[in-house]
Amino acid sequence: MYKEVNNNLPHSDAIISNLQSLVDSLHNRVKELEAENAELLSRLSNCHCHKIFEKVKESEETKAGGDKTKKKKILETNSGYNTEALNHQWKRYVALKVMYFGQRFYGFASEAQMDPTVESEIFKALEKTRLLVGDRKESQYSRCGRTDKGVSSVGQVIALFLRSNLKKASADNKNSGKVVLQEQNEGEIDYVRVLNRALPKDIRVIGWCPVPLGFHARFSCLSRQYKYFFWRENLNLLAMESAGKKFVGEHDFRNLCKMDAENVHNYRRRITSLDISPCDMRFEGSQIYAIHIKGSAFLWHQVRCMVAVLFMIGKGLESSDVIDALLDTERTSRKPQYTMAPEIPLVLQSCEFEDLNFTCSSDAGYALRIHLENERQTYQLQAAIFHEAVLNCLPLANDQSSLKNGIVKRKTSHIPLMSRPTEPSYDERRAKLNSRLQS
Numbered sequence: 109m110y111k112e113v114n115n116n117l118p119h120s121d122a123i124i125s126n127l128q129s130l131v132d133s134l135h136n137r138v139k140e141l142e143a144e145n146a147e148l149l150s151r152l153s154n155c156h157c158h159k160i161f162e163k164v165k166e167s168e169e170t171k172a173g174g175d176k177t178k179k180k181k182i183l184e185t186n187s188g189y190n191t192e193a194l195n196h197q198w199k200r201y202v203a204l205k206v207m208y209f210g211q212r213f214y215g216f217a218s219e220a221q222m223d224p225t226v227e228s229e230i231f232k233a234l235e236k237t238r239l240l241v242g243d244r245k246e247s248q249y250s251r252c253g254r255t256d257k258g259v260s261s262v263g264q265v266i267a268l269f270l271r272s273n274l275k276k277a278s279a280d281n282k283n284s285g286k287v288v289l290q291e292q293n294e295g296e297i298d299y300v301r302v303l304n305r306a307l308p309k310d311i312r313v314i315g316w317c318p319v320p321l322g323f324h325a326r327f328s329c330l331s332r333q334y335k336y337f338f339w340r341e342n343l344n345l346l347a348m349e350s351a352g353k354k355f356v357g358e359h360d361f362r363n364l365c366k367m368d369a370e371n372v373h374n375y376r377r378r379i380t381s382l383d384i385s386p387c388d389m390r391f392e393g394s395q396i397y398a399i400h401i402k403g404s405a406f407l408w409h410q411v412r413c414m415v416a417v418l419f420m421i422g423k424g425l426e427s428s429d430v431i432d433a434l435l436d437t438e439r440t441s442r443k444p445q446y447t448m449a450p451e452i453p454l455v456l457q458s459c460e461f462e463d464l465n466f467t468c469s470s471d472a473g474y475a476l477r478i479h480l481e482n483e484r485q486t487y488q489l490q491a492a493i494f495h496e497a498v499l500n501c502l503p504l505a506n507d508q509s510s511l512k513n514g515i516v517k518r519k520t521s522h523i524p525l526m527s528r529p530t531e532p533s534y535d536e537r538r539a540k541l542n543s544r545l546q547s
Contacts, residue, residue: 200318206311209310351428361377366409378405385397
């Protein structure tokens with residue numbers, strides 16, 4: 109039986125031939141893989157992530173077995189977006205209209221060195237949704253304005269490159285990457301819906317618009333409009349509005365702002381309109397009004413300083429002539445010391461641009477309205493709770509008549525504005541800065 113089986117086995121020469129053929133085939137495959145690997149390494153050598161992997165490799169060679177903590181730190185250090193790779197993604201330069209409620213934020217701009225800011229929260233959402241292309245500088249980010257701590261907005265505008273679903277690029281892809289220049293929005297990412305899902309509840313994107321590559325949210329803006337809300341009470345609105353008209357036109361507003369002599373050298377700004385009108389909100393017989401101020405641009409704290417002076421006039425503490433004196437910088441070279449109007453009632457209402465039409469999908473718009481309505485009802489309930497708390501307070505021991513509409517009024521003696529201590533003038537501030545630089 110053994111001989112019968114042995115006769116059926118292949119000849120040894122045939123076996124050797126088959127094995128040799130298999131070895132040759134494997135050798136050829138190895139060469140193909142080596143060529144593919146060389147091509148891949150060539151691509152990686154031009155990629156930012158290659159440097160990351162080299163650092164990780166060095167860290168692993170330094171410590172046998174690899175140090176996961178060190179590896180993680182290296183990756184986090186280089187966790188900025190792989191800008192070289194992202195240049196191969198389709199991107200689009202867009203403007204976003206942003207709404208936010210500023211009570212808990214340290215202003216809009218993240219340069220304030222305080223957290224949270226509106227801007228920092230927006231960039232967290234951009235990174236979370238993978239919409240951001242490169243870092244802030246590479247995305248050509250710009251903002252229309254820098255609202256202060258506590259100030260809100262329903263019309264702030266920012267511009268930057270965002271990832272796009274569309275694939276019609278510029279002619280020069282080598283320098284600019286795959287940039288979408290077409291105007292159509294069909295098939296594009298629903299930026300409003302995607303971002304609003306990642307943003308905190310007191311920040312919302314309310315529209316977006318494609319913009320040309322030369323667009324700048326600050327320098328392309330034609331005008332800004334602010335609203336300042338206040339209770340009517342016993343203010344003389346006619347006197348306030350009449351005095352407010354003195355602000356209209358181009359003036360030097362250095363006595364009606366917080367002076368930044370180091371960075372700002374021109375304090376002339378143009379106000380195009382100032383009006384006062386009632387709002388559709390009342391509480392126990394008192395109505396809310398709003399001061400509407402529109403201008404080409406504004407200085408730091410300018411609106412709050414203007415409103416503070418108007419309130420003095422509305423209370424009969426100052427005449428409208430004080431505005432003439434403050435705007436005459438030759439006559440009044442040093443700003444009198446006075447307290448600005450509170451920041452919470454101030455809202456950046458709108459930023460106007462030429463040929464910019466912000467859009468929002470119906471789904472995103474519906475979700476936005478539902479969200480805002482829910483937030484409004486929540487605040488109304490909170491107001492009802494505070495009202496109940498006021499009603500349950502113990503009566504005041506002395507002057508109970510000073511409590512009106514839930515507001516305790518303190519009687520203070522008013523020092524005329526032009527008789528108050530003054531701040532250093534612009535020239536004095538510049539001289540001090542120059543002296544500091546020379547020392």
